[in-house]
Amino acid sequence: FLAGFGSLMQDVLWCFSQVKGTIDTGVTESDIISTVEFNHTGELLATGDKGGRVVIFQREQESKNQPHRRGEYNVYSTFQSHEPEFDYLKSLEIEEKINKIRWLPQQNAAYFLLSTNDKTVKLWKVSERDKRPEGYNLKDEDGRLRDPSMITVLRVPVLRPMDLMVEATPRRVFANAHTYHINSISVNSDYETYMSADDLRINLWNFEITNQSFNIVDIKPANMEELTEVITAAEFHPHHCNTFVYSSSKGTIRLCDMRTAALCDRHAKFFEEPEDPSNRSFFSEIISSISDVKFSHSGRYIMSRDYLTVKVWDLNMENRPIETYQVHDYLRSKLCSLYENDCIFDKFECVWNGSDSVIMTGSYNNFFRMFDRNTKRDVTLEASRENSKPRAILKPRKVCVGGKRRKDEISVDSLDFSKKILHTAWHPSENIIAVAATNNLYIFQDKVN
Amino acid sequence: MFVRGLKRKCFDGEEDIEGTLAGIKAIPSYNLQRQSLLDMSLVKLQLCHMLVEPNLCRSVLIANTVRQIQEEMTQDGTWQMINTQSTGQASLDRLVSTDILCRSSRDQAEGKHVAAYSTFNKDFESDQAQDSSETMSTASSVQAPRNLQSNVWEMENPQENKGNFQKSLDQIFETLENKSPNSVEDLFSEVDNSYYDLDTMLTGMMSNTKMGHCDSLETFSSPTNPASNSNCKSDLNDLDHIVEILVES
Numbered sequence: 001f002l003a004g005f006g007s008l009m010q011d012v013l014w015c016f017s018q019v020k021g022t023i024d025t026g027v028t029e030s031d032i033i034s035t036v037e038f039n040h041t042g043e044l045l046a047t048g049d050k051g052g053r054v055v056i057f058q059r060e061q062e063s064k065n066q067p068h069r070r071g072e073y074n075v076y077s078t079f080q081s082h083e084p085e086f087d088y089l090k091s092l093e094i095e096e097k098i099n100k101i102r103w104l105p106q107q108n109a110a111y112f113l114l115s116t117n118d119k120t121v122k123l124w125k126v127s128e129r130d131k132r133p134e135g136y137n138l139k140d141e142d143g144r145l146r147d148p149s150m151i152t153v154l155r156v157p158v159l160r161p162m163d164l165m166v167e168a169t170p171r172r173v174f175a176n177a178h179t180y181h182i183n184s185i186s187v188n189s190d191y192e193t194y195m196s197a198d199d200l201r202i203n204l205w206n207f208e209i210t211n212q213s214f215n216i217v218d219i220k221p222a223n224m225e226e227l228t229e230v231i232t233a234a235e236f237h238p239h240h241c242n243t244f245v246y247s248s249s250k251g252t253i254r255l256c257d258m259r260t261a262a263l264c265d266r267h268a269k270f271f272e273e274p275e276d277p278s279n280r281s282f283f284s285e286i287i288s289s290i291s292d293v294k295f296s297h298s299g300r301y302i303m304s305r306d307y308l309t310v311k312v313w314d315l316n317m318e319n320r321p322i323e324t325y326q327v328h329d330y331l332r333s334k335l336c337s338l339y340e341n342d343c344i345f346d347k348f349e350c351v352w353n354g355s356d357s358v359i360m361t362g363s364y365n366n367f368f369r370m371f372d373r374n375t376k377r378d379v380t381l382e383a384s385r386e387n388s389k390p391r392a393i394l395k396p397r398k399v400c401v402g403g404k405r406r407k408d409e410i411s412v413d414s415l416d417f418s419k420k421i422l423h424t425a426w427h428p429s430e431n432i433i434a435v436a437a438t439n440n441l442y443i444f445q446d447k448v449n
Numbered sequence: 450m451f452v453r454g455l456k457r458k459c460f461d462g463e464e465d466i467e468g469t470l471a472g473i474k475a476i477p478s479y480n481l482q483r484q485s486l487l488d489m490s491l492v493k494l495q496l497c498h499m500l501v502e503p504n505l506c507r508s509v510l511i512a513n514t515v516r517q518i519q520e521e522m523t524q525d526g527t528w529q530m531i532n533t534q535s536t537g538q539a540s541l542d543r544l545v546s547t548d549i550l551c552r553s554s555r556d557q558a559e560g561k562h563v564a565a566y567s568t569f570n571k572d573f574e575s576d577q578a579q580d581s582s583e584t585m586s587t588a589s590s591v592q593a594p595r596n597l598q599s600n601v602w603e604m605e606n607p608q609e610n611k612g613n614f615q616k617s618l619d620q621i622f623e624t625l626e627n628k629s630p631n632s633v634e635d636l637f638s639e640v641d642n643s644y645y646d647l648d649t650m651l652t653g654m655m656s657n658t659k660m661g662h663c664d665s666l667e668t669f670s671s672p673t674n675p676a677s678n679s680n681c682k683s684d685l686n687d688l689d690h691i692v693e694i695l696v697e698s
Contacts, residue, residue: 094502095502118502181505227509230506249509249510282483282514282518283514285513285514286510336486339489342493342507
C-alpha cells in the first residue's frame with residue numbers, strides 16, 4: 001500500500017470491477033443485502049441479507065498474466081446464519097435479517113466472524129478442508145461399520161487430497177440477552193470480548209461464555225412513558241479496550257470508559273453540536289438522529305452519520321465536530337415528504353478508507369458520496385448496471401437543485417428514493433470498495449495504470 | 450409530490466396592525482400544515498403498532514415530533530381552538546380510537562377493558578365523555594387518561610398480528626363475545642362509544658391514506674357506506690351492521 005495513495009481525490013478514478021446478484025427487476029425481499037464488511041486483511045468480503053444468509057467472497061490471487069485484473073472477489077462460502085423465529089411469550093416474530101457482521105482478526109487457518117439479527121449473535125467458524133482421511137479399519141469407504149470379526153489386517157489411515165470444501169460452523173450462540181433490537185456489534189481490541197447494543201442497552205460478552213453477559217449501558221427509563229431517546233449505534237475504540245462510544249437518536253455521541261464503573265451510564269465524554277436555530281423545524285430532531293458511528297483507524301477521530309450530513313469529531317473536542325460534510329442537502333426542503341414516505345428514517349452507514357483520509361457514505365438513487373478530508377473535494381458516484389462494463393470509469397454524478405438542469409444532471413424530483421445505498425465497505429488498505437444496492441453488491445476499484 | 454418542509458415561524462412581538470394582518474393570513478396555512486403533520490404522525494404511530502415489530506427508534510422519533518407539535522399548539526393556544534371544532538375533534542377521535550387495535554392479544558384475553566382512551570389533555574377527555582353520553586350510555590368505565598407515549602412504549606408485548614388489520618378486529622370482537630352474555634342487547638350494552646369511532650376511523654382512514662399496506666382495511670370497509678369524516682357518530686344502521694358481524698363471527 002503506497003503511502004498517501006488515495007488521499008488526492010483528483011488522482012483517483014474509480015472503475016467498475018464486479019457486481020454480484022441478479023439483474024431481475026423484481027427483487028425478492030430476502031435477497032436484499034443488509035450488511036457488508038471486509039475482514040482485517042481485505043482478503044474476504046462478507047455480506048448478510050434479509051433472508052438470514054451470509055455470503056463470503058474471497059479475493060483471488062493476483063496473477064502476473066493478467067495484471068489489470070486485480071484480484072476479483074469470488075464466492076467462497078454461503079451459509080444460513082439465522083432463521084426466522086417466533087417468540088411465543090411475546091407473540092412476536094423475530095426476523096432473520098442479518099443486521100451486522102463483524103470479523104475477528106485471524107489467529108489460525110480458520111476465519112471467524114460474528115453475525116447478528118435482532119436478538120441473537122452467533123460466532124461462525126469458516127474453515128477449509130482439502131484433505132480427508134482414507135483407510136479406516138473399522139469403517140469402510142462409505143462410512144458403514146465393518147464387522148470386527150472380518151478384519152484380518154490393520155492399516156494406518158492416510159490423508160488424501162480432496163476438492164476444496166469450505167465449511168461454516170456455528171461455534172457459539174449468544175442468545176436471550178436483548179429485549180430490544182440489536183443494532184450494533186463490535187469486537188474489542190483485546191479479541192476476547194465484544195459488545196452488542198440494542199435500542200436501550202449495551203451488553204459485554206466474552207467469546208467463550210454464552211450464558212452470561214455484562215450489561216454496561218442501560219438507558220431504559222423506569223417509566224417507559226418517559227422514553228425519548230434510544231441508542232442507535234455503538235463501537236469499541238480500535239486500540240483502547242476499555243473505551244467505546246455509542247450514539248443516540250437525539251444526535252449525541254457518548255464516549256465511555258469501562259474502568260470507571262461497571263455500569264457505564266455516566267459518560268466520560270459527550271459529543272453534541274449545538275443546534276442551528278435558523279434551521280429549526282419539526283424535523284430537526286429526526287434528522288439529527290445518528291444512524292452510524294465509526295472510529296477512525298487511528299482511534300483519534302469519530303465519524304457520525306445523520307440524515308443529511310457526515311461529521312468528523314476529534315476525541316478531544318466535544319462541543320462541535322471538526323468537519324461537517326453535506327451528503328444531500330437538497331433534501332432539506334423535502335423533509336415533509338420524506339417523513340410521509342418514511343425515508344427520513346433510513347439508516348445510512350458511513351466508512352473510513354484505510355488511511356482515514358477519505359470518508360464514504362450512501363444516498364438515494366443508488367448514489368454514494370466520497371469526501372476527501374485533506375483536499376475538501378467530494379464526488380458523487382452511482383452504482384448501476386448501466387455503468388457496469390469491466391474497468392469502466394465511473395462518471396461523477398450531479399444533482400441539480402432548481403434552475404436550469406444541465407445535460408448530465410438529475411433533478412431532485414427525479415431521484416428514485418427506493419434505490420438507497422445504506423451499506424458500504426472500504427478495503428482496509430487498498431482502494432477497493434463494496435457498495436450494496438438493494439440486492440446487488442457492486443465492487444469498485446481505482447484505476448490501475 | 451414533494452411538499453415544502455415545515456419551518457417554525459418566528460412570531461415576533463410587534464403589535465403592528467399590518468404585521469398582525471399578515472400574520473393572521475400566514476397563520477391558517479401554517480396551522481393547517483402543522484395539523485396535517487400531527488395527523489400524519491398519529492397515523493404513523495398507530496400503524497407501527499400494527500406491524501409485526503415496531504421499530505422503537507422510529508416510534509420514539511415520531512412520538513417526540515407529536516409532543517413538539519402538541520407543546521407548540523398548547524403555547525399558541527390553538528390547542529383549545531381545535532377542541533371546539535367538530536372536524537378537529539372528529540379527526541383526533543378517529544385516530545385516537547385505533548388504540549383499541551393496539552392492545553396485545555394477552556391484554557384482551559385477560560379481559561382488560563378493551564377501549565382505552567388516549568388523550569392529549571384532560572379537557573379533551575371530558576368533552577368526549579360528554580358527547581358519548583348523549584348518544585348512548587357507556588356502561589364500561591373510561592380509563593384514566595394516559596399519555597400518548599404510554600401507548601407506544603407499553604407495547605413491550607406488541608401483538609402478533611402480522612400487520613393484519615382484520616385479525617385485530619377479530620380479536621376485539623372475540624373478546625366481546627367471550628366477555629358475555631347471550632343476548633345481543635347485553636352484548637351491545639357493553640360496547641362503548643369507541644366502536645363507532647372505529648368504524649368511522651376505518652372509513653376515514655380509507656379516504657385519507659395512501660398507504661399501500663393496509664389492504665385488509667379496504668376489504669373490511671367496503672361493505673359499509675363510508676360515513677362522512679366530520680361525523681364521528683355513526684348511524685344506527687352502521688350499529689346494526691356491527692352487530693351483524695358480531696353475531697355471525
